[in-house]
Amino acid sequence: MATLGGLERSVMSLLWDGGESLSANDVRDRLGEDLAVTTVLTVLSRLERKDMVRRERSTRPHRYTAVASREEHTVEMLNEVLGTAGDREAVLARFIGGIPDSEAAALRRLLQK
Amino acid sequence: MATLGGLERSVMSLLWDGGESLSANDVRDRLGEDLAVTTVLTVLSRLERKDMVRRERSTRPHRYTAVASREEHTVEMLNEVLGTAGDREAVLARFIGGIPDSEAAALRRLLQK
DNA sequence: CACCATTACTACAGCGTGTAGAAATCGACG
DNA sequence: CGTCGATTTCTACACGCTGTAGTAATGGTG
Known part of the structure; x- marks a missing residue:
């Protein structure tokens, strides 16, 4: 069921390859595309809803990791x-x-x- | 690239299982769902555009077959x-x-x- | 408590899919 | 050959998903 859009896929790639957890700002910086942070946050939320990403809410910049490799x-x-x-x-x-x-x-x- | 919707998938299933070529009316009849023929025709056209289905235009009710098994x-x-x-x-x-x-x-x- | 970074909420456009009506077309029959 | 019914094409629209971001809320830190 997990059909990803292009941006979603790019974000997953970062999380997969980066190896460790990233903040929304990390992600935005690593995507070359000059997007608003809110855009990245939206995408990350959707990926969380799709169970592709887990979010650490206890730290202040929340940190995101891929659920599966x-x-x-x-x-x-x-x-x-x-x-x-x-x-x-x-x-x-x-x-x-x-x-x-x-x-x-x-x-x-x-x-x- | 070939992400199919639910109805598209049902239609492909018919073409795959039926084995042979079907007309739009055949397809409509075999789907249990009481759809308009035009709906089925739309779906078949889209499947043709996606290269999932080939259409025999020379016969009067056009006949449709799956391109691949x-x-x-x-x-x-x-x-x-x-x-x-x-x-x-x-x-x-x-x-x-x-x-x-x-x-x-x-x-x-x-x-x- | 005020301020800045971060996050949540809301919005909207564009595309794919399901759905079908209205209009065009085509072949058969008189 | 013209008409009629079946078939096909064209057009339309709603809905959900994705990309994109602004605005509002929230939370820690000085």
């Missing part, structure tokens, strides 16, 4: 997509048919264990 | 999601860590060959 989130998306799949195995078969050999090898390794 | 489409979605992943292999690792054993086995088989 980028990889965790991506896996969630994958599962969401697969949930609509009908025949999961058919999809996976087709999927691995199209991935580069290096990744196929990596998968084989991961599955062997 | 449900599985093909799902694979496209998967790749789209993976495209935003950052570290694809990390995501895949996490992903296969969470799938049921039966599917893991199936994957192993598929990768072996």
Whole structure:
């Protein structure tokens, strides 16, 4: 269900890559785009509502962190997509048919264990 | 790119499951929801614009077919999601860590060959 | 308590989707 | 060939989501 808009996605990227918690001002500064802080705050609130972001309210500039890592989130998306799949195995078969050999090898390794 | 709304998705489901081409009236009849044909036509046109549906214009009730099978489409979605992943292999690792054993086995088989 | 930084609330435009009426079109039948 | 009914196109509008920000409230610090 978590369809993000462009700005929302940019903000999530910062939180994911930055590693740690950021204030609204931090976020605004790191986005190159010269936005009002209120804009960033709005976006952060919406991301909080979508459970993508957790907010530390006890500090004065509130600090925001991503609820899940980028990889965790991506896996969630994958599962969401697969949930609509009908025949999961058919999809996976087709999927691995199209991935580069290096990744196929990596998968084989991961599955062997 | 292909984010579908609820009705759009229902229509695609019909086209996918029905197997063959349907007219707008066919679609309207199969949706339980008592919609105007024009509504269905609008949705079909939008799906055509999104390249989800092909339309046979030469017959009088135009006939509509899904451009890709449900599985093909799902694979496209998967790749789209993976495209935003950052570290694809990390995501895949996490992903296969969470799938049921039966599917893991199936994957192993598929990768072996 | 007053002031500045921060946050909350409110607003609005633009776009996608669901929904459908009115107008145009097309083929068949007389 | 003209008419009529079915089909398609065009136009419209409401609603929700996103980007964007102003204004009002709030909270700590001197």
